[in-house]
Amino acid sequence: MQPIIGQNPEPIPFPDLRNLGTTVRILMGANLLFAVGALARASRWEAWPEQLLDTVSIAEPHLLIELALLVTAAPWLGRISYRAAGGAVVGLTGAVGRGTELLLGGLLPLPPGSAPRHAVLGLAVAGALLFYLHLRAKALSPSINEARLQALQARIRPHFLFNSINAVLSLIRADPQRAETALEDMADLFRVLMSDNRHLVPLADEVALCRQYLALEHLRLGDRLRVEWHLNSMPGDALVPPLLLQPLLENAVYHGIEPMTAPGAVSINIFSRDGQVHAILRNPYRAEGGRHHAGNKMALGNVRERLALHFDVEADLQSRVKGDTYEVHIRIPYRAAGRGGPAAPGGDDAAAPDRGRSPAATGGGERSEAPT
Numbered sequence: 400m401q402p403i404i405g406q407n408p409e410p411i412p413f414p415d416l417r418n419l420g421t422t423v424r425i426l427m428g429a430n431l432l433f434a435v436g437a438l439a440r441a442s443r444w445e446a447w448p449e450q451l452l453d454t455v456s457i458a459e460p461h462l463l464i465e466l467a468l469l470v471t472a473a474p475w476l477g478r479i480s481y482r483a484a485g486g487a488v489v490g491l492t493g494a495v496g497r498g499t500e501l502l503l504g505g506l507l508p509l510p511p512g513s514a515p516r517h518a519v520l521g522l523a524v525a526g527a528l529l530f531y532l533h534l535r536a537k538a539l540s541p542s543i544n545e546a547r548l549q550a551l552q553a554r555i556r557p558h559f560l561f562n563s564i565n566a567v568l569s570l571i572r573a574d575p576q577r578a579e580t581a582l583e584d585m586a587d588l589f590r591v592l593m594s595d596n597r598h599l600v601p602l603a604d605e606v607a608l609c610r611q612y613l614a615l616e617h618l619r620l621g622d623r624l625r626v627e628w629h630l631n632s633m634p635g636d637a638l639v640p641p642l643l644l645q646p647l648l649e650n651a652v653y654h655g656i657e658p659m660t661a662p663g664a665v666s667i668n669i670f671s672r673d674g675q676v677h678a679i680l681r682n683p684y685r686a687e688g689g690r691h692h693a694g695n696k697m698a699l700g701n702v703r704e705r706l707a708l709h710f711d712v713e714a715d716l717q718s719r720v721k722g723d724t725y726e727v728h729i730r731i732p733y734r735a736a737g738r739g740g741p742a743a744p745g746g747d748d749a750a751a752p753d754r755g756r757s758p759a760a761t762g763g764g765e766r767s768e769a770p771t
Contacts, residue, residue, distance in 0.1 A: 413484040414532045416473040420711030422466065425528055429462050430455075432524045457517050458524075461499040465491060485529050492525040493518065566618035581618055584611040591641060599709065601735075602669070602676065603635030609644050609667070616652050624656050625664040632670035636735040639676070640705050647680050647702065647727055655682030655725060676733050684725035699727070706731065 414421050437451035468491060469476070476484040496518050563585055570578035588611055617624050644667070651665045666681040699718055706714035706729070714731040 411481060411533065411536045413476050413479075413481050414536065415477065416466075416469045418711050419713050421532070422470070423712075424532075425466065426462070428528050428531060429458075429524050432527060433458050433520075436520055436523075454517075454520070457499060458520060460502075461496050461517070461521060462524075464499065465495040468495065481533070488529060489522065489525055492521050496521040563615050563619065566615070570618065581615060584615055587611055588615070588645075598641070599638035599734075600641050601635060602633065602637040602639050605639055605641065605644055606630065606633070606635075606667075606669070608642075609648055612645050612648060613652075613665075620652070620656060623659065623662050624652065625662055627664055627666040629666070629668035629670075634671045634676060634733060634735070637671070637676045637731075638734050639731060640709050643702065643705075643729070644678060644680070647699075647729075650699075651680060651682035651725075655684060658685060659683060671733050674733050676731050678729040680727045680729075681724050684720055684723055702729075 416422065416425075433454050434451060437454045438447050440454075441447040441450045469488065472487075476487065479487075500517065563581075567578050567581045567585070570581065588608065591608055613624070613626050617626075648665065648667070655665065656663045663683040666679075668677075668679040668681075670677055699716065703716045706716060710731055715729070717728045719726055
């Protein structure tokens with residue numbers, strides 16, 4: 400059936416072979432196929448372990464060598480078409496299989512006829528794994544779009560829009576320049592909220608967007624909202640999912656600051672350590688928060704789902720209550736366009752650069768802080 404609106408679906412990307420989840424799936428899938436192949440060759444159950452040992456004695460070194468080469472070539476494979484990358488993997492499988500046969504043949508006596516048998520097994524395993532990873536990528540693609548729609552619905556609440564408009568209206572006569580800046584912030588925020596958010600963006604852009612959001616909230620809450628930025632050790636070029644921090648900050652303001660009559664602080668600490676990017680967000684917490692604590696888990700679950708879709712098992716989000724403080728800790732792999740990561744798209748998908756902010760919104764001095 401012809402769609403009502405013209406669509407240009409993006410091609411399915413080649414699996415990121417540097418991803419820990421993808422590597423584990425390849426290892427488990429290949430060894431499972433080795434076991435099935437050995438079982439098919441065994442004439443009786445008792446002979447299966449011997450056949451399996453015969454298979455893995457050559458297939459396992461082949462697998463590990465090829466996997467190491469594929470991890471090294473992963474950035475290049477991600478830049479070419481899926482069909483070309485699949486052809487390169489099949490060609491590499493044949494070359495590594497032949498090299499492994501020659502290497503092991505000089506060290507160990509190999510059974511007669513083992514070379515063609517292992518060559519066929521290697522190509523069959525490579526084809527089966529490529530087919531599985533392709534099907535998995537196709538199955539997850541609709542989930543990315545669905546997660547994007549759910550994220551938009553969860554992150555933009557009507558009361559935020561109306562309160563922001565009212566805050567701007569109150570400034571038009573008293574401070575027109577500040578009102579104009581606030582309207583520009585609203586336009587930037589809603590442009591990002593409504594754009595295609597399937598691509599990773601630089602962390603610096605996400606932080607700039609969060610500053611704009613907090614500046615708008617400061618118009619409404621005034622001195623009740625205090626923001627502490629700790630960004631001295633932040634890797635601004637790290638690629639992250641769009642709207643990763645903004646909905647969590649919206650939660651921090653709604654659940655932590657609004658229920659309080661006294662001023663409260665929202666803390667944002669971002670740093671890199673051991674090849675990972677950490678983001679720790681803290682806000683005040685009251686056990687008697689009532690309706691303000693309801694629904695807090697929905698946005699956290701939404702962010703967890705998007706992290707899993709982008710980074711698989713390499714990303715993590717943990718939340719906990721520490722006395723009178725609520726803390727969210729995000730951990731993602733440090734990948735940047737200049738370090739072999741995918742290039743972030745420009746244009747409307749990226750957040751606008753940060754402009755002048757009030758001290759309460761920007762948080763004053765910035766310093767590094769280790770997680771506790």
